[in-house]
Amino acid sequence: MMPGDHVLLDALPADWRAGRFLGRVLTAAGPSPILVDQGIAYDMSKVAPTVAQLVEMLPLGSDGGEALGALDSLELPLLSPVDLQCVKAAGVTFALSAIERVIEERARGDAGAAAAIRGRLEERVGGSIRAVVPGSPEAAALKAALIEDDLWSQYLEVAIGPDAEVFTKAPVLATVGAGAQIGIRSDSTWNNPEPEIVLIGNSAGSAIGATLGNDVNLRDFEGRSALLLGKAKDNNASCALGPLIRLFDDGFTIDDVRNAEVALTIDGPEGYRLEGSSSMNQISRDPLELMRQTMSEHQYPDGFALFLGTLFAPVQDRDEPGRGFTHKVGDIVAIATPRLGKLVNEVVTSKDATPWTYGLTALMMNLAERGLLKAAKEKADA
The missing domain is CATH 3.90.850.10 (Fumarylacetoacetase-like, C-terminal domain)
Incomplete structure (x- = not known):
């Protein structure tokens, strides 16, 4: 399954004509950032060659961008919408994910042991952990009780402790x-x-x-x-x-x-x-x-x-x-x-997925060949 028109049409938000969006598309020249405004997609590579740079320029309009047409008829493949970030x-x-992480830890990665552990944890901490505010005195009290019951875990530390x-x-x-x-x-x-x-x-x-x-x-x-x-x-x-x-x-x-x-x-x-x-x-x-x-x-x-x-x-x-x-x-x-x-x-x-070969060096070389780095520097110096 590759990016294309059918993917784009199915992927759009319900109110895509009303929102403003950033993204990336693969053009014949290389990857380019786009701005979508009032349902129209604009190639913004001559304004800023990366999405990361466009983000720093917000709020911005489509001035300087090249209109590509309505978003729902865009024929260029979508890429991941971030680049240098x-x-x-x-x-x-x-709370539920915290319990599941504890289950993984207690089961030592064995899926077959998960059900019994899940039942015990849900019985002991299910309601309490859902109600507690991380880092609060109530969270500290719950931590003390779980330690006493030999149910404490490093995952519960990040779930209800002060640090995410x-x-x-x-x-x-x-x-x-x-x-x-x-x-x-x-x-x-x-x-x-x-x-x-x-x-x-x-x-x-x-x-x-x-x-x-x-x-x-x-x-x-x-x-x-x-x-x-x-x-x-x-x-x-x-x-x-x-x-x-x-x-x-x-x-x-x-x-x-x-x-x-x-x-x-x-x-x-x-x-x-x-x-x-x-x-x-x-x-x-x-x-x-x-x-x-x-x-x-x-x-x-x-x-x-x-x-x-x-x-x-x-x-x-x-x-x-x-x-x-x-x-x-x-x-x-x-x-x-x-x-x-x-x-x-x-x-x-991951072994069979398309290999990741287009890294920072390849992107910088592409942007330099297109003259976009020079243009971006001139804009920054102006």
Whole structure:
């Protein structure tokens, strides 16, 4: 499944003509940032050669851009909507996901042991952990009780403690977009998608918009050891973003993110179908608090993308009873919410996914050959 017209038409938000969006397309000359305003797409590469630079210029209009036509008739393939931004992710931001991470840890990555552990944890902390505010005195009291019951975990620390888990999900330019293949490690036997909303921040740490993301999770690897987080999270094609970045304005605000319902469907090659959802109003930490913690001791001069976490944790059995859900090659994963559109990707192994070969050197050489770096410098010096 490759990017193309059919993917774009199905991916657009319900009110795409009213919103303003940033994204990237693959032109004959190379990757170019686009601005979508009143339903018209503009190639903005001569205004700023990267999306990261466009973000720093907001608010901006289409002046200087080349009109490509109506967004719904765009014939250029969509790429991931970020380029030079660092891709970060916040983990264990929902109570249910916290419980599932503890299950992975206690099961040592064994899916068959999960059901019994889940029952005990739900009985002991299910209601309490959903009600507690992270970092509060009530959270500290719950922590003390769980330690006494020998149920404490490093995952509960980031779920209800004062400090959020924030990690780097993918290298710059390694993310894939709508319609691309998404990869899981070939040696993983327990894994799932993570449907999330992703905030886009500028270099000052302000949220300028949002997109959808799939933060693929390898439950067996991370369950064996939290020190395997890098292998569990950062693999070829393991991070999908898109279809476009919707910019915040009077018609789309951070409150739309806070109240979004993110739907997920998985259609397997054997006829299997799973449906789920993630309600952002159940998040334990406010999205802007997660942005603040990401920037508290670091700088991101090219901006950053921040996955906000997910409530979705599939426990339905797919094959063997008691082993829950895991991906199969050929699964079609669709993540959708009306204001951001739909992100659809086909699951393959990371070994079989299209290799990542277009890195920073290739991008800079392409922009230099097109004269876009020189033009950008002249604009900056003017």
